[in-house]
Amino acid sequence: MDKRTKVKLRIVLIVILLVGIIVTPVVCIITHWVEKNIVTDIEDYETYFGVQGIHRTQNTSKLKKTSESYLVIDNIFPEKLPESAKVEDFYYEYYNPWDPCYLSYLVYRCDENDYQAETERLKQIPRPTDYLIYGATDFPYPLLAVNASYYGYIYALADEAQQEIVYVELTFCNHFTDIDYEKVIPQKYLPLGFDAKEGNPTWEENRLEIDATSGGQENNVQDESTEGREYHDQESGFKDRFNQVDLKNVKIITEKELPKALEEDGLCLKLGDIPEANIHIYGYIYDSEFQGILIDKNGIVSRFPDICYMSPIQIMPQVGWDGEKELLYLSCRSKTGTSLDSDELYCFWSDTGGTMQAESFTEKDYLNQMEGRLQIHQSEEKKQVEILDLQGNVMAVQDISGIANETISGLNLSNLCTFDIHGAQVNLKVEPGLTVAGWMSPWYSDNPVTMTAPVMVKSVQDSLGKKVKFDIGFLEVGTFETESTSMQLPVSESAE
Structure with missing residues (x-):
């Protein structure tokens, strides 16, 4: 081996040695790095949850800001404990093997005055409508x-019997x-059905969605998703604004103030x-836009961002209350136009936590x-259409001499369909239109026929808890304000 070859070999060995010295610690740090902090001493509570606490704040002057500051803004855990608090349990854990995870758990009991003050504070915190996440079906207390999102849960429960929070x-x-978390938090304080462990159904569903959308040509996926992203951003922006509405500070107007008030945004209509x-x-x-309902019951505000409660014509919703069943009814005229008046009927009730x-x-x-309750029969001269029940009884007769040359194919029962609410009574009112072949809209007589029926609302229980069921009763010809001819019709199978 000549001298030049020996020099080259030495250089190669030195480079390999240097790379090994640099890369080995880096690999070791990457593969073994983890951050973890557990606190169980209640004396340290305000250090982490106080006004400028490590876990409360994102103040950049805090030493641990980058590691233990919150994922979700927390206004549920108290900044300090009441004077009478007797702490039963306290545990805080920050664990970051690659992405941050937090577990905070606090149980205390206190005297009646402090208990009432704290529960009242918590009830004033706005809560999302869809707070049952990661398989949760209800809360045990x-x-x-509650704060519920992609990032998980922060919530507070009341054990009224023990006067504990x-x-x-x-x-x-x-x-x-x-x-x-199941090793730290007793099962009795976890949401029923909640699963946030690795491989949980929500995680699996999200993984499948990512797999489904990651295939195909990259450009096509990007183009097709642009409109969806814009719509999502608009919806997300609206819901963010809606969820931040504070009824104590927002401007609340009445129906009389409505026309002038539309020049402003972010109002609430009583x-x-x-x-x-x-x-x-x-x-x-x-x-x-008239979208989003807020219901304040006993100081707990429930939010329903997806309900359109009024069309631009501004027909106010009807409200009713069944005190015996403790059900709230709301009929919203959300669709209006030429030969179009259509209501959406809603029923609200309180769950075990007081949320509607x-x-x-x-x-x-x-x-x-x-479906199947009504049928039509057209006369041979094509000048009349009879509306019949299933037994062939004539409920109404329509003069169609003006459209005698058209083909009548059926009934339209949805364009003019409204719900009148009188206290605990909900009544359906429908004006049948005739479906004409080739016409975009149904045909209505100059002498319209109105049919009415009571709507029975029943409370039912299923595996997920309380629900309600709507059943349409017997149809009548006429209106509830005038005398009417009662025709008993069978309830469809869907209403059984």
């Missing part, structure tokens, strides 16, 4: 406050937590009150129950 935080990234139940109903107004839940009687539900 009355829910005082329970606070829980389980926040994480990527739809699962690396902390074994829709009604149920004094005996301490219920107040408001509609959100933004960009001249909602069920809607959609157009599809209504038509399913009306």
Whole structure:
């Protein structure tokens, strides 16, 4: 081996040695790096949850800001404990094997005055409508406050019998937590059905969605998703604004103030009150759109961002209350136009935590129950159409001499369909139109026929808890304000 070759060999060996010295520690750090901090001493509570606490703040002057500041803004855990607090349990864990995970758990009991003050504070915190996430179906104790999102849960429960308040935080990234929360938090304080462990159904569903959308040509996926992203951003922006509405600070207007008030954004329109139940109903107004319902019951505000409660014609919703069943009814005229007046019917009730839940009687539900109840018979001269019940009894006769040359193919029962609410009574009112072949809209007589029926609302229980069921009763010809001829019709199978 000549001298030049020996020099080259030495250089190669030195380079390999240097690379090994540099790369080995880096690989070791990457593969073994982890951050973890556990606190169980209640004396350190304000250090982490106080006004400038490590876990409360994002103040950049804090030493641990980059590691232990919150994923979700927390206004549920108290900044300091009441004077009379007797702490039963406290646990805080920050664990970051690659992405941050947090578990916070606090249980204390206190005297009656402090208990009332704290529960009242918690009840004033706005809560999302869709707060049952990661498989949760309900909470085991009355829910005082909750923050629910992609990042998990922060919530507070009331054990009224023991006069205890329970606070829980389980926040994480990527739809699962690396902390074994079931070893720390007793099962009795976890949401029923909740699963945030790795491989949980929500995580699996998200993984499948990513797999489904990651295939195909990259450019096509990007083009097709642009409109969807814009719509999502608009919807997300609206819901963010809606969820931040504070009824104590927002401007609330009445129906009389409505025309002038539309020049402003972010208002709430008073829709009604149920004094005996301490219920107040408001509609959100933004960009001249009447969408979003807020219901304040006993100081707990429930939010329903997807309900369109009024069309641009501005027909106010009707409100009713069944005190015996403790059900709130709302009929919203959301579709209006030429030969179009259509209501959406909603029923609301309180869950075990005091939050209002909602069920809607959609157009599809209504038509399913009306299917087969009515039929038509056209005279040989094609000048009259009879509307019959299933037994062939004539309920109404329509003069169609003006469209005698057209082909009548059926009935339209959805364009002019409204719900009148009188206290605890809900009544359906429908004006049948005739479906004409080749016509875009149904035909209506100059002498319209109105059919009415009571709508029975029943409370039912299923595996997920309380629900309500809507059943259309016997149809009548006429209106509820005038004498009418009763025709008993069978209830469709969907209403059984």
